[in-house]
Amino acid sequence: MDDNKFYVSYNSVHKLVKKLSKELIESGYDPDVIVAIGSGGYIPARIIKTFINRPIYAVGISYYGIDKKHKDHPTKIQWIDEVQSQLVGKKVLLIDEVDDTRATLAYCIGELLKYKPEEIAVLVLHNKNKEKDVEFPVEIKRYFAGLNLDDVWIKYPWDADDIDSHTEKENLMLDHLKKEGKELYQ
Numbered sequence: 001m002d003d004n005k006f007y008v009s010y011n012s013v014h015k016l017v018k019k020l021s022k023e024l025i026e027s028g029y030d031p032d033v034i035v036a037i038g039s040g041g042y043i044p045a046r047i048i049k050t051f052i053n054r055p056i057y058a059v060g061i062s063y064y065g066i067d068k069k070h071k072d073h074p075t076k077i078q079w080i081d082e083v084q085s086q087l088v089g090k091k092v093l094l095i096d097e098v099d100d101t102r103a104t105l106a107y108c109i110g111e112l113l114k115y116k117p118e119e120i121a122v123l124v125l126h127n128k129n130k131e132k133d134v135e136f137p138v139e140i141k142r143y144f145a146g147l148n149l150d151d152v153w154i155k156y157p158w159d160a161d162d163i164d165s166h167t168e169k170e171n172l173m174l175d176h177l178k179k180e181g182k183e184l185y186q
Ligand code: G4P
Pocket: 037, 038, 039, 040, 041, 061, 062, 063, 064, 074, 096, 097, 098, 099, 100, 101, 102, 103, 104, 105, 106, 152, 153, 154, 155, 156, 159
């Protein structure tokens, strides 16, 4: 097993999103709209729509340049003109795949708060347990993470070249964890 990489298959993404939807519904938070942070948040957002059917708005924010070097700050690469009128007084569910340094998430939340939503809840597939570069604004009261991980590199299925080999690597990893008594997905 590759110790520094955490493999996630499409099936596991689906299972995590289903679990998160259940937690969201049980929490009593009933979002009016979903905002997906691209590109990693797009597929989780589409899956969550299966469980809570709400319109999805997509925003594109990137913290890495094309050369993969960190920019000074996250930048908007796609934004919605309509977003302003759509968010006033609304309950927003903000979705991304990973809460890593929190820089992208916090930047996006700051921009969305300008449109005066009633509330923004944050939902991510994975949170890395680490010191974050940025904290969430105080307006964030609800936070849902599918799995809390150490500071490892997560391999998402949409980045895979060979999806069969990717899924196989996840299987090996899950078998290994099972032997240690850790069952990640029910
Ligand atoms: P955060 O606010 O969600 O914590 O994000 P942060 O700015 O720290 O992340 C910078 C970029 O690094 C993001 O991509 C994020 O998705 C990606 N990233 C962080 N940790 C991992 C990881 O373990 N695995 C993978 N595959 N990606 C990770 P981005 O610039 O938003 O691009 P995109 O891939 O979402 O399009």
